[in-house]
Amino acid sequence: MKANTKSGKLTGLSEKSSDIILVVICTIILFIVAYPLYYVLIASVSNPYDVYAGKTFLLPSQFTLDGIT
Amino acid sequence: MSRSKTAAARPVSQPGGGSLKKRLLDNWQLYAMLLVPVVLTIIYKYIPMYGIQIAFRDYKASRGFMGSEWVGLEWFSRFFSAPTFGRMIKNTVLLSFYSLLWGFPIPIILALMMNQLRFQKFKRVTQTVLYAPHFISTMVICGMIRIFLSPSGGLINLIAGTSVDFLTESGAFRTIYIASGIWQDAGWGIIVYMATLSNIDTSLYEAAKVDGASLFQRILHIDIPELTSIMVLNLIMSAGGLMNVGFEKVWLLQTDLNKATSDVIAVYVYQQGIENAKYSYSTAVGLFNTVINIILLIAVNKIAGRISEDTSFI
Numbered sequence: 001m002k003a004n005t006k007s008g009k010l011t012g013l014s015e016k017s018s019d020i021i022l023v024v025i026c027t028i029i030l031f032i033v034a035y036p037l038y039y040v041l042i043a044s045v046s047n048p049y050d051v052y053a054g055k056t057f058l059l060p061s062q063f064t065l066d067g068i069t
Numbered sequence: 070m071s072r073s074k075t076a077a078a079r080p081v082s083q084p085g086g087g088s089l090k091k092r093l094l095d096n097w098q099l100y101a102m103l104l105v106p107v108v109l110t111i112i113y114k115y116i117p118m119y120g121i122q123i124a125f126r127d128y129k130a131s132r133g134f135m136g137s138e139w140v141g142l143e144w145f146s147r148f149f150s151a152p153t154f155g156r157m158i159k160n161t162v163l164l165s166f167y168s169l170l171w172g173f174p175i176p177i178i179l180a181l182m183m184n185q186l187r188f189q190k191f192k193r194v195t196q197t198v199l200y201a202p203h204f205i206s207t208m209v210i211c212g213m214i215r216i217f218l219s220p221s222g223g224l225i226n227l228i229a230g231t232s233v234d235f236l237t238e239s240g241a242f243r244t245i246y247i248a249s250g251i252w253q254d255a256g257w258g259i260i261v262y263m264a265t266l267s268n269i270d271t272s273l274y275e276a277a278k279v280d281g282a283s284l285f286q287r288i289l290h291i292d293i294p295e296l297t298s299i300m301v302l303n304l305i306m307s308a309g310g311l312m313n314v315g316f317e318k319v320w321l322l323q324t325d326l327n328k329a330t331s332d333v334i335a336v337y338v339y340q341q342g343i344e345n346a347k348y349s350y351s352t353a354v355g356l357f358n359t360v361i362n363i364i365l366l367i368a369v370n371k372i373a374g375r376i377s378e379d380t381s382f383i
Contacts, residue, residue: 018284022185026195029179033252034198039224040213054222 044068124353137349144353153332161333161358164319165311168247173307175251176258177300181288183259184266196263199256211321214249237326246322246331250315258303265299266292301373308369312362334358 043051047062055061093100119134124144126137148154179199186192202210217224220234235241269291277287316335323331334354342351 018185019187022182023188023191025182026186026191030195030198033202033256036213036217036252037201039217040209043216051216052219052222054224054227 121352121356123349124356126349128349128352140349144350145357147350148354148357153337156329157332157334157337160330161312161314161335164243164246164314164330164333167243168250168314169307169311171247172251172254172258173304175255177262177296179255180259180262180266180296181292184263184292185284185288196256196259200260201256202253203257205253207315207317208321210249210253211318214245214322218245236322236324239327239329239331242322242327242330246318250318261299261303262296265296269295297376301376305366305370305373309362309366311365312358 039056042058042060043056044067045063045065046056046060047064048067050056050061087095123134123137125139125141126134127140127143128134128137132138183192183195186195205213215236218226218235220226220232225235226232235245273291274287277291282290312334314333314335316333316339319331319333320336320339323336335358338351338355338358341347341354
């Protein structure tokens with residue numbers, strides 16, 4: 001316990017706050033890597049005209065399986 | 070028990086002991102196993118190299134490799150005086166140099182960061198998602214890049230509120246190539262670093278904690294020294310491919326308007342050799358590229374050998 005508080009003083013960060021910062025950074029990286037993959041997935045089941053016009057972001061627009069079948 | 074006894078009774082003969090013939094006979098199983106890769110390498114890598122001679126000949130398909138006329142270094146001098154020669158060398162070197170400069174440290178930083186994550190489940194999910202893009206083929210990646218950068222409704226243009234066609238801007242080509250390369254392969258690159266980090270003795274961390282070392286001090290004095298040898302190894306490996314920028318990706322992203330930065334030797338070899346059927350000329354260009362690459366590899370290996378003794382190959 002003593003060692004923990006000591007290290008906390010030296011960094012100016014407690015173990016907990018450094019954990020939170022790490023998780024936030026990793027979540028941002030996770031989002032950057034995963035979003036293009038997700039985008040390809042929803043673009044494949046959307047209306048192609050909406051994809052070209054840039055209207056497809058978070059959910060497939062006008063769901064269709066024409067691109068897959 | 071009896072197995073270990075027989076193993077002890079017939080020890081594998083030490084290297085350097087006895088005559089060559091005796092050593093061959095004693096370890097013939099090992100040499101038989103070694104024979105397979107050696108024969109495969111000779112058949113598929115070394116024998117086809119006799120075709121390199123057409124770089125010094127005026128190759129005519131009707132006269133064959135051996136029958137064509139010798140022309141000496143004519144193809145090389147033609148390449149050196151080609152109008153795009155300087156541009157191609159510059160683009161090839163810069164593209165791979167910047168790829169290495171940005172692409173090399175990022176997996177290390179990611180691995181050091183993820184190693185500190187204490188929520189095992191989150192760590193595993195992050196790692197899996199990070200290396201998922203590695204399995205997408207180059208062709209599909211380039212299609213994705215085109216969609217994201219499209220001037221009408223591409224995501225980047227929507228966020229920035231502009232309508233720039235990035236693929237026709239020669240200034241943007243290197244950034245596109247390198248950023249997408251990092252997006253695709255950084256996650257794959259961290260695997261080897263994570264494996265090394267997970268092998269570090271935890272008592273080192275505990276001792277450092279008791280001594281009052283902060284998180285950054287622990288990374289700086291425990292993690293990074295443990296990673297040095299694998300980092301040098303990775304650097305040598307990437308130096309081996311320094312002049313071989315991925316032909317496919319450059320070719321797929323190349324447009325007439327961004328040629329000022331996207332014209333590289335690999336694409337030129339393809340265009341001259343396959344599209345224009347100048348076999349001798351493109352062989353000479355490819356050979357030149359390979360020779361430069363070997364020189365670079367040996368140089369990096371020598372430098373790396375000075376940094377750490379045990380990771381030098383040649």
